[in-house]
Amino acid sequence: MKKEHDIRIDRSKLHPWLDQKLTVLLRKCAKKGIYLIITEGFRSKEYQDSLYAQGRTKPGKIVTNAKGSTYSSQHMWGVAFDIAINDSKLLYDAATIRKVAVIAKGIGLGWGGDWKSIVDTPHFYLPKWGSTTSQLKALYGTPEKFKRTWKKTVEREKGALLWKASSKKTGSHCRIPKGAVVEVLYSKDWYTKVRYKNKVGYVNKKFVA
Ligand SMILES: [Zn+2]
Incomplete structure (x- = not known):
């Protein structure tokens, strides 16, 4: 093999x-x-x-x-x-x-x-x-x-933190700036699970549209 x-x-x-x-x-x-x-x-x-x-x-x-x-x-x-x-x-x-x-x-x-x-x-x-x-x-x-649902844009003025876990306990990968496009995996509870620059994490679903 x-x-x-x-x-x-x-x-x-x-x-x-x-x-x-x-x-x-x-x-x-x-x-x-x-x-x-x-x-x-x-x-x-x-x-x-x-x-x-x-x-x-x-x-x-x-x-x-x-x-x-x-x-x-x-x-x-x-x-x-x-x-x-x-x-x-x-x-x-x-x-x-x-x-x-x-x-x-x-x-x-x-x-x-x-x-x-x-x-x-x-x-x-x-x-x-x-x-x-x-x-x-x-x-x-x-x-x-x-396919139009596969991508969303960060709309919040201050950007959105990309949390490492949905519990937020392990901190964040980075702050995604306003206007950045994220790939949407799915939404649940308070968050949308997204991929951004090859990192997978959780953003507040109110901050993306
Ligand atoms: Zn097949």
């Missing part, structure tokens, strides 16, 4: 929370001596349509049941990525992928291997909106509108 991960996707097109979980997953897998290929991430409507055509109007075998225009693939919403094992002998080895799934579920990712209808073991996703795209479609309509 090669001792490095092979990232073949544009990570900036993943939801920031998923991207953050991917960072953690890669670190934890490496610790266990498992190295991944990240084969698929965000898919545009056009790309999804070309995948849908495969095995139908184009040669190859069927790889998806989601047409681009229906926004029914989690990949189109930036909330999923696919993996393989970075070892030609183990590429889609079920036992190794299951080990990855255990780690992934431990850090709050959903796994396509748990699906009942189409079992999709290389597929991992952010489960906040369920295991399908129906909630995302109902809440946001289109991936473009959803």
